[in-house]
Amino acid sequence: MSEENDNAEDQQVISVWVRDPRIQKNDFWHAYIDYEICLHSNSVYFTKKISIVRRRYSEFVWLRQKLQANSQLMLKLPELPPKNPFFNLNNAQQITERMKGLQKFLEQAVQSPVLLSDSCLHLFLQSQLSTSKMEACAAGRTRYTVAQAVQCRGLRRFHSEEDLTKNLSTSCDSDSDSQGPKLQIKALAINKAASTPSLNLMGTNQEEILSCLCGST
Structure with a gap:
């Protein structure tokens, strides 16, 4: 019986992408960049198997602080890319490096059963x-x-x-109930390497496959 449970856990997949950076303007003088977070999963931790949201760096900082407080130092949390006082919204290399760091943070976070039990992580992601x-x-x-x-x-x-x-x-x-396992399997079968985010500061159209599978925000 325990062997069956182990096999079920081994088959669970949680894939998360941070991609499509876009400049958002609050007003003439103030702007920031947010990133698309696309999640595909067949894990029992997620009732919603496919989702897309957009988050900015300061929201990632908030998430890590909440996860650290809620876990009560039970584990060492993954690190975020450091805050750069000279971060330039027009510097493609800086944006790409930050985006990679944010994705690494989330990839490590969703591997922890303790963090996956935290409501803040689910609200942030979905x-x-x-x-x-x-x-x-x-x-x-x-x-x-x-x-x-x-x-x-x-x-x-x-x-x-x-x-x-x-x-x-x-x-x-209605996600998993209405779309069924066929769509979930199709989404999970997307090659992750082929979906590596490309820098897009102008907010052009997303790839058709992600638009079809994940919907839009």
Whole structure:
């Protein structure tokens, strides 16, 4: 019996990509870069098997701080690429190196059963919530659950709990139940090397295969 369980765990796959950097402008003087996080998995840790969200570097910093606090120093967390005071939004090499570092961080994080049990990681990877909303949701201070926030698709940021609650009935992604194992297997079969992110600061169209499989944000 234990051998069957070991085989089932060995067959579980969690693939995560950090790709498609885009410059986002708050106003004329302030801008930042966010990155697309695409996740494919058949793991029991994820009820939503395919997802895409966009996150910026400061959100990665928030995630690591929350994971460190919640794990109570039980394990050594993977490191983020260091914050560079001279980071240039127009420097392709700097952006590529940061993107690789962010992907390495996530790849290591999703290999830890302790971290995979943390709601903050799931909200970061698969919800559209801001850091303040993720923190409130993980602490049970919202009217919607972690599972509801993860399943909901639509707006990049919800301005209030009412916005999210209203969208739950119309924008929820039925994912694994409706798309079935065939789509999951197809997604998991994508060659990871072939999907290595290319630098795209102008926000051009994503590859058709990821658009078809993962949807859009």
